[in-house]
Every structure is written in C-alpha cells, then in structure tokens.
Amino acid sequence: MAPVPIADDLFTWPDDEPRLIGGRCAECGTHVFPLRAGCARCGAAAVERALLSRSGTLWTWTSQGFPPKAPFRGEFAGTDPFEPWLVGVIELPGQLRVESLITGCTQDELEFGMPMRLVTMPFRTDEDGQEIITFAFSPEGADHA
Template sequence: MAPVPIADDLFTWPADEPRLIGGRCAECGTHVFPLRAGCARCGAAAVERALLSRSGTLWTWTSQGFPPKAPFRGEFAGTDPFEPWLVGVVELPGELRVETLLTGCAQDDLEFGMPMRLVTLPFRTGEDGREIITFAFRPEGAEHA
C-alpha cells in the first residue's frame, strides 16, 4: 500500500520535492500555515492557497525529553529506550515561521540561522497497515531525513 500523509492539504504528496500548503491573504499579503479560511492578521476571508518555500533558516529549537501522548506519538518517538527528539521553528523567508520536527541532526549540530530544508518522513503505521508520513525540516545538505 502506498504511504499517506498525516493530514490532507498539509503538504504536497506524493512529491519528490514536497512543499507545505499554506495560504496568502489577498488583502494584506500575510502568509498562514496551515491553510485556513480567514486571515489572522486582518480578518479578511480572501485567503488563497499558496505553496510555501522548501528552504528556510533555523530560528530556534528545543529537545523533547519525554514521549508524547497519542495521537501525537509517532513511531519515531517510540524507541526503547526512549531517545529525545528535536522540535524547532524554521523561518521561511518573506513568508512565516513554522513549528516543525527536526531530523537528520543532533542537538549539538544545530545553530541559529542555519539553512534548513523540508523533507517528509514516516510518522506511524495506521490501523489499516498503511505508512503515515509527516513533514519535518533537516539541515541543508544532510544526507538522510
């Protein structure tokens, strides 16, 4: 069975070069993610679908030192023994900042402002046996997600 995204209209799928699906307000130009019907900045309903940049810079990060509870617990966080995982905020230039999983790196590798790239990765296996994927960002040039 082919993998499926964790949610519809969150990122392009299937895609060799995935993009986050956001929106852009036709009134004030503000970008939003995920795509929603109204603009949080000006209140306009004229938000149009927009594919966001695949590249950005690391704005901040932290490690998650405990396993998340369902439904947020993916198989990547279910290792035994548990290993902390990384969450960060990536700034997409001229668009917005996205909270995201970080992959392909260790905490000691991270630096403020470092280039990051959007990737997809397995999140968990659904009840029907299908692999469910999500998005994450990894350092630009990292070999594996």
C-alpha cells in the same frame, strides 16, 4: 501500499520535493500555515492557497526530552530506550515561521540561522498497515533516509 500524508492539504504529496501548503491573504499579503479560510492579521476572508518555500533558516529549537502521553501516536517516538527528538521553528524568508520536527541531525549540530530544507518522514503505521508520513525540516545538505 503507498505511504499517505498525515493530513490532507498539509504538504504536497506524492512529491520528490514536497512543499507546505499554506495561504496568502489577498488583502494584506500575510502568509498562513496551515491553510485556513480567514486571515489572522486583518480578518479578511480572501486567503488564497499558496505553496510555501521549501527552504528556510533555523530560528530556534528545543528537544522533547520525555515520552509523550496519549493520545500521541507517532511511532518515531516509541523507541526503547526513549530517545529525545528535536522540534524547531523554521523561518521561511518573506513568508512566516513554522514549527516543525527536525530530523537528520543531532542537537549538537544545530546552529541559529542555519539553512534548513523541508523533507518528509514516517510518522506511524495505521491499523490497516498503511504508512503515515509527516513533514519535518532537516539541515541543508544532510543525508535524510
């Protein structure tokens, strides 16, 4: 069974070079993610589908240092013993900043402004055995399995 995305219209799939699916307001030019019907900046309803940049820079980050409570279902967080994971804000130049999981590195390897790229990663397996994937960002040039 082929993997499926965690949500429809969140990122391009299947795709060797996935892109986030956002929107761009036809009135004021503001980008949004995820795609929505209206512009949060000017209120216009003229938001058009737009593929966002695959590359950006690390604006800030933190680590999730304790196991999440239900209803979180991400299997990557279910290791025993628990291993913290990274969450960051990636600035996509000229578009917006997006919150994302960070993978392919340790916290000690992260630096403000470092180049990042969009990747996909396993999130969980559903009750039918279907692998569910999500997006994440990884340092540019990092090996990502």
